Amino acid sequence: MIVTAQKPLDEILDFLSPYSSILITGCDGCTQPPRGLREARTLAQLLELGGKLRRKDFNFKVMTMPKQCDSYLTAAALQPQIEDMEAILSLACGLGAQTIAQVLPHVPVFPAQDTLFMGAEIREDSTLEERCAACGDCLLAMTGGICPIARCAKSLLNGPCGGSQHGKCEIDPEKDCAWDLIIKRLEKLGRLAALDEIHPPRNFGEVMRPGRVKG
Amino acid sequence: MKASDNQPEFAVKLNDESCSKCALCYSACPFEAIRKEAETGKLFLEIEKCQACAICYSSCPAKAIDIVYYDMSSLARYLENARDEYRSGSLVIACKGSTPSFEDVGKLFGISEFIPLSVPCVGRIPAEVLLEAISTMGIKAIYILACDEDYCRFERGSLITRLRVVAVNALLEQLGYGKEVIRFKQRSLKVKADRNKCISCGNCVFYCPYSAAKLEEGAATFDLELCRGCGLCVTLCPALALDLEDWEEERISTLISKLSREKTRPNILVMRCQWAVFPELDEEFDSSVHIIDMPCAGRVDPLHILEAFRQGIDGVLIAACHEEDCGSKRGSKEAQRLTTALKKTLSQIGLEERLHFCSVAPRYPESFREELCRFKERIESIPSQEVRR
Numbered sequence: 223m224i225v226t227a228q229k230p231l232d233e234i235l236d237f238l239s240p241y242s243s244i245l246i247t248g249c250d251g252c253t254q255p256p257r258g259l260r261e262a263r264t265l266a267q268l269l270e271l272g273g274k275l276r277r278k279d280f281n282f283k284v285m286t287m288p289k290q291c292d293s294y295l296t297a298a299a300l301q302p303q304i305e306d307m308e309a310i311l312s313l314a315c316g317l318g319a320q321t322i323a324q325v326l327p328h329v330p331v332f333p334a335q336d337t338l339f340m341g342a343e344i345r346e347d348s349t350l351e352e353r354c355a356a357c358g359d360c361l362l363a364m365t366g367g368i369c370p371i372a373r374c375a376k377s378l379l380n381g382p383c384g385g386s387q388h389g390k391c392e393i394d395p396e397k398d399c400a401w402d403l404i405i406k407r408l409e410k411l412g413r414l415a416a417l418d419e420i421h422p423p424r425n426f427g428e429v430m431r432p433g434r435v436k437g
Numbered sequence: 438m439k440a441s442d443n444q445p446e447f448a449v450k451l452n453d454e455s456c457s458k459c460a461l462c463y464s465a466c467p468f469e470a471i472r473k474e475a476e477t478g479k480l481f482l483e484i485e486k487c488q489a490c491a492i493c494y495s496s497c498p499a500k501a502i503d504i505v506y507y508d509m510s511s512l513a514r515y516l517e518n519a520r521d522e523y524r525s526g527s528l529v530i531a532c533k534g535s536t537p538s539f540e541d542v543g544k545l546f547g548i549s550e551f552i553p554l555s556v557p558c559v560g561r562i563p564a565e566v567l568l569e570a571i572s573t574m575g576i577k578a579i580y581i582l583a584c585d586e587d588y589c590r591f592e593r594g595s596l597i598t599r600l601r602v603v604a605v606n607a608l609l610e611q612l613g614y615g616k617e618v619i620r621f622k623q624r625s626l627k628v629k630a631d632r633n634k635c636i637s638c639g640n641c642v643f644y645c646p647y648s649a650a651k652l653e654e655g656a657a658t659f660d661l662e663l664c665r666g667c668g669l670c671v672t673l674c675p676a677l678a679l680d681l682e683d684w685e686e687e688r689i690s691t692l693i694s695k696l697s698r699e700k701t702r703p704n705i706l707v708m709r710c711q712w713a714v715f716p717e718l719d720e721e722f723d724s725s726v727h728i729i730d731m732p733c734a735g736r737v738d739p740l741h742i743l744e745a746f747r748q749g750i751d752g753v754l755i756a757a758c759h760e761e762d763c764g765s766k767r768g769s770k771e772a773q774r775l776t777t778a779l780k781k782t783l784s785q786i787g788l789e790e791r792l793h794f795c796s797v798a799p800r801y802p803e804s805f806r807e808e809l810c811r812f813k814e815r816i817e818s819i820p821s822q823e824v825r826r
Contacts, residue, residue, distance in 0.1 A: 231785040250636040256675040258636060260740065263677075267743035272786040286676070288636075345643050 223252040223343065224315040225350045226335035228265075231272045234311065237332050238269070239278065241309040246334070247300070247322065248286030249314035254343050254350065257313035257335065258286040265313065265334060283307065290318025297325040304329065340372075358429030364416055366407040373400035379424065448489040448505045448715075448800050451482050455501040462493035462502065467592035488762065489715060489799040490591035491561035495601075505802045506715040507556055512566050515718045516574050519552040526577035527551040528570060532559045532594070533711045533730065534584045534666075535624050537683050546580045546620060557715050557799075559583045560594025567605045571618055578618055585625040588665050590712055590764050595623060626666040626682040626732070632656040634678035641670035641679065646766035667765035668736030672775070684732050689741055696727035697748035703816045706745045707809065709756035710734040712764055715799040726809065734758065735768025739779045742792060752791045752816035756805055759796045769796065790819055 238244060248262035255261070262284035273280045287299035290312065300322065304310075309330045312319040316337040323331050339352040355372040361379075362369060371377045375385075375393045381401030385392030389402045408414045451462070451471075458478040463471045470486035471493060473479070494502045516528070529542055529551045536542055539553045556562065559581055570576040581602060583595040602621045609618045628649070635656040642650045642657065649663035650670060657678070668681040680686055696706060701724050711730040722728070727750075731737055734757030742753050755776055763769035776794040783789045793812050797804040 228782075231782070250638075250676065254638070255640070256636060256638045258675045259634075259677045260675045263740055264743060267740070267747055268782060268786070271743070271746055271788065275786055 223254050223341060223350075224317070225338045225341040225352075226253050226257070226315050227338055229334055229336055231268055234265075234332070234334055235269060235272050235276065235278075238280070238309065238311065239276075241330075242279070243281045243283070243306055243308045244311055245300075245303055245307040245309075246282055246284045246311045247290065247313060247318070248284070249288075249290035249312075249318050250286055251289045251291065251314065251318070253315060253335075259284065261313055262286055265311075290314035291321050293321050293325050296321050300326060356429070356433075357424075357426070358433070359424055359426075361424075364419075364421070365404045366411060366413065366416075368400055368404045368407060370400045370404065373398070373403075379421075444803050445503075445505060446801070446803075447482075447484050447487075448802050449482060449484070449487055449491065449493065450503040451480055452501045452503065453479070455499050456480060457499040457501070459498060461496050461498065465492050465496040465593065465597070467492065467594075484800055487800045488591060488712075490558050490594060492558075492591060492594055492597060495561050495563040496597070504561075506717055506799070507561055509563065509566055511718050512554075512562070513569070513574070515554065516552070516570060516576070519554075520575060523550065523552045525550040525552055526575060527580065528554060528576045528578070529580045529582065530554045530556060530559055530562060531582040532584050533557050534588070534590050534732070535582050535626065537626075537711075537730065537732070538688075541683075542580075542582060545582065545622060545624075548580065551580070552576075557711060558589070558591045558594035559598045560589075560591055562598070564601050564605050567601075567619060568608065571609060571614055572612070578620070581619060581621045583621070583623045585623045588625040599623075626684070627661045627664045628659050628666065628668070628670060629680045629682060630657055630659055631678045631680075632658075634676050636676045636678070638675055640673045640675060644673050644767070644771065645670055646768070665765060667733040667768050668731075669733065669765065669768050669771055672736055672738045673771070681732065681736065684736060686738070686740075689729065689738070690744060692729055693741055693745050693750075694748060696729075697745060697750050699724070699727065701725040703751035703813065704749060705752045705754065705809075705813060705816060706750045707754045707756060708734075708737045708741070709754075709805070710758055710769070713756050713758040713762075713797050713799065714805045722809070726813070733763070733765045733768035734772035735765055737772050737775070739775055742779060746788060746791065751819075752793070752812060754809060754812045755792075755794045756797050756808065757794065759798055762798055791816065 246262045246266055248258040250256050250258045266282035266284050270280055285303050290296050310322055311332050311334050312322055313334050319331050319333045340354050341350040342353045343350050353372050357371050374381055375391055382399050386399040386402055389399055391397045391399045460473055463473045463480055468486050468488050470483050472481045472483055491504045494504045527548050533555055543549055583598050586595045589595040599621055602619050606617055606619050610616055637652055637655055639652055642652055647663045647665055649660050650657050671679040671681050703725055705726050707728045708731055710733055737755050745753050757769040757772050760769050773794050780789045780792050795808040
């Protein structure tokens with residue numbers, strides 16, 4: 223899922239200040255917690271309170287849609303809601319806000335979120351952790367299902383480095399050393415030999431940035 | 438308002454002098470809070486374990502137990518006054534757990550006028566109160582609404598009451614008052630799910646303390662046999678696809694709007710778990726304090742808190758059970774987590790001081806009032822806010 227964090231209310235209030243009638247669009251897609259109807263209503267109330275303190279009255283309308291990054295669905299969902307709205311505040315990730323910008327060329331759209339990374343959710347710890355870097359050349363078969371590109375601070379292909387301390391990374395003792403995890407897991411699986419194989423250098427040009435797939 | 442000086446420290450007290458050592462309280466207590474000394478048969482109350490359900494009180498044949506809430510004399514006083522106020526000979530005693538409001542209780546029993554009496558568990562009502570109400574206080578019929586036995590917050594309260602009603606009815610019949618003078622019903626309130634709004638995020642599946650939720654065929658489904666109606670899933674549903682019977686989101690919103698219109702200053706809203714604070718029958722606060730009892734602190738919804746602020750409430754106090762007392766396992770803990778998160782966001786617009794979370798327990802009768810006094814003082818010390826309409 224895409225991990226996002228809400229922008230400070232002051233920042234949002236700043237860019238909304240020229241407008242009064244604003245549509246807040248939630249997205250039920252892949253963020254966790256989903257930035258759907260509940261989040262949209264919560265943000266509307268917070269901004270209304272924040273606005274009053276600045277002596278500014280907003281008129282918010284809230285809605286949500288299944289996937290804000292889908293141009294067709296988003297256009298269809300926005301169509302009946304957009305009349306009389308001066309601006310849109312998107313609760314989705316950067317993709318959602320940009321899709322709205324594309325399908326509604328005449329309406330200003332603002333992000334309510336900062337988009338952080340692609341993360342896995344570890345519910346029991348209430349943690350979202352970056353685990354895939356979308357590198358375009360998946361190594362998981364070799365590394366026991368643990369990605370060193372996303373989870374090693376140096377994206378090493380032949381770790382661990384000297385900064386691995388008691389299974390933790392030297393840059394942040396809260397974070398596991400990915401290579402420590404890889405080696406322990408392969409050991410457990412009896413597949414440590416997978417690391418003996420010599421691999422040619424990775425092709426970091428597998429996805430030409432900006433990425434695009436047509437079909 | 439100040440905490441009263443004459444309130445006992447604990448909600449329940451065993452009196453050695455009048456105790457006959459029959460140990461009925463020891464057997465009846467659902468929480469093993471009463472200890473029996475093997476040699477002497479003397480009984481001791483371990484207040485830390487006590488949930489103040491008062492099942493011991495209602496069971497004690499020697500009247501050797503004192504309680505703070507709903508003791509016989511305050512019940513008698515209430516009935517005395519209520520009879521004139523409601524001008525009815527029918528009394529409805531309902532557990533808060535099954536009946537947050539009395540709106541549809543009349544329909545359930547097929548009566549239109551009655552004296553309402555709301556208690557935290559009907560198991561605390563002694564048989565004597567039922568008998569006296571009929572024999573000396575002019576009550577013609579009593580209707581008791583308990584929770585379903587499997588969902589009783591105090592485990593045995595509903596069961597004990599059912600048995601008690603059978604016995605009292607038999608006695609009343611022998612005394613010539615007729616058959617089934619006391620009618621008894623049980624019900625429990627459950628989650629309501631709207632499949633069309635569900636986005637299959639799985640939050641309810643993860644958070645339900647009773648594993649009542651499952652994701653099936655693209656939507657959350659609930660096993661209502663397992664649901665205990667705590668409402669935590671409703672609070673955490675990002676799609677607003679869930680609701681709780683009789684504690685509907687809209688009912689709480691309407692209540693908040695009504696309370697917000699009171700032009701007192703400061704205007705304080707308390708959302709409290711109905712099991713964390715047992716109101717006394719004559720509970721009175723000054724007019725600036727508005728109280729909404731919730732099924733569990735886990736149903737205290739950040740959206741409702743914000744609604745309250747938006748409508749001019751100056752301060753919101755959340756009163757929850759201590760984590761270890763929470764009857765719905767994680768309700769109190771999640772309520773604290775949600776309040777902390779909301780305070781953090783509110784701090785960005787300078788309103789964080791206006792929201793406070795506290796843990797209290799009915800076994801300490803003064804704990805809630807003390808928290809409320811402190812909170813009110815704090816709110817009074819904050820300069821009047823701009824958000825007020």
